[in-house]
Amino acid sequence: MDSTALAGLLEARRALIDPATVPGIQVAQNPGRRAAGRGLTQSHVDQMAGYDNNTYNRLVNGKIHNPSFQLLRAYANALRLTEQEWGAMCRYARGDEPNSRLHSRSGLEVPGMWKDVIDGSRDMAYITDQSYNLLAHNEPFISLFAHQQPPPNMMEWMLLSDEARTTLTGWKTVWAPYVLPQLRGARAILPDDETLARIEDAVIKDADCGPLYEERSTAQVHPDGQERPLLHPTLGPCWVQICAAEPLSSPNARVMFVKLNPGADPSQIRRPYLRAAA
Numbered sequence: 713m714d715s716t717a718l719a720g721l722l723e724a725r726r727a728l729i730d731p732a733t734v735p736g737i738q739v740a741q742n743p744g745r746r747a748a749g750r751g752l753t754q755s756h757v758d759q760m761a762g763y764d765n766n767t768y769n770r771l772v773n774g775k776i777h778n779p780s781f782q783l784l785r786a787y788a789n790a791l792r793l794t795e796q797e798w799g800a801m802c803r804y805a806r807g808d809e810p811n812s813r814l815h816s817r818s819g820l821e822v823p824g825m826w827k828d829v830i831d832g833s834r835d836m837a838y839i840t841d842q843s844y845n846l847l848a849h850n851e852p853f854i855s856l857f858a859h860q861q862p863p864p865n866m867m868e869w870m871l872l873s874d875e876a877r878t879t880l881t882g883w884k885t886v887w888a889p890y891v892l893p894q895l896r897g898a899r900a901i902l903p904d905d906e907t908l909a910r911i912e913d914a915v916i917k918d919a920d921c922g923p924l925y926e927e928r929s930t931a932q933v934h935p936d937g938q939e940r941p942l943l944h945p946t947l948g949p950c951w952v953q954i955c956a957a958e959p960l961s962s963p964n965a966r967v968m969f970v971k972l973n974p975g976a977d978p979s980q981i982r983r984p985y986l987r988a989a990a
Contacts, residue, residue, distance in 0.1 A: 713774055713805060713806070717800075718801065718804035725793060726757060727750060727752075728751060731752055731753075734760060736759075757791065761783075763783065768787065781811045789814070795814055796960050799960075813963045819842030820842060822848075826959060835971045835972065836850070837852070837970070838850070839967050840867075840968070841965050842905065843867075843898075843902075845907065846866055868914075871915055872914055877920075879942060895908070895911065895925075896925070898964070934956050935954045935956055936954065939952065940954070942972075944974070951977070952970050952971060954971075955968070955969040955970075955971075
């Protein structure tokens with residue numbers, strides 16, 4: 713536990729919240745001691761989190777050993793932490809990553825500046841949410857589709873569309889066995905996601921996908937750094953290099969960059985890992 717860092721994070725957030733903006737909080741004429749003379753009192757935070765008085769004080773002073781995620785989540789919500797701050801809180805308090813995201817919409821929306829990032833790429837790039845719904849894409853990405861119309865959901869397209877089974881060269885042996893485990897992993901993390909549940913149901917019923925899904929022979933969980941063959945509608949046979957990233961504020965969302973290499977042998981386009989100089 714890093715109680716100094718934890719206290720610094722939480723006390724800074726406590727000082728920023730005006731008690732008058734919190735329903736149910738009584739604002740006294742003499743507010744008493746507050747961080748930097750403003751913001752919530754520690755008693756306010758305990759009240760908002762639903763814990764006994766002085767619990768917050770014990771937490772920020774390192775007197776609660778290995779606090780539960782339930783307790784941490786209550787105080788994180790009371791202090792209106794962001795997803796990044798929630799992650800830092802768990803690491804400072806427990807030495808662990810969060811057991812789940814803090815906000816229900818975190819995986820369903822991505823900061824708009826990411827659109828500027830992919831628009832600045834000369835390679836194909838797109839953004840999906842936790843359900844693989846397509847949130848944004850750049851102009852080069854459109855060229856991948858014969859009718860110049862990207863699909864609403866990339867997982868559904870890759871696994872269930874006739875177009876993908878032609879475009880993704882070696883679909884049954886090269887693409888599907890690596891994409892299906894990503895669906896299985898997403899379902900394990902997000903069991904209540906209705907879009908993923910619908911796609912999984914369709915996959916199980918599909919004559920080609922169903923048996924592959926049940927095999928469970930590959931444990932691939934993301935495509936980052938992979939090279940795969942692809943038949944581009946205008947450029948013909950290509951190899952693509954895939955780079956995947958996850959926005960820190962949007963757990964389980966994805967930013968994908970796909971570099972096209974027409975007619976190239978994968979051994980000619982492979983790049984070594986980047987490492988810091990000795």
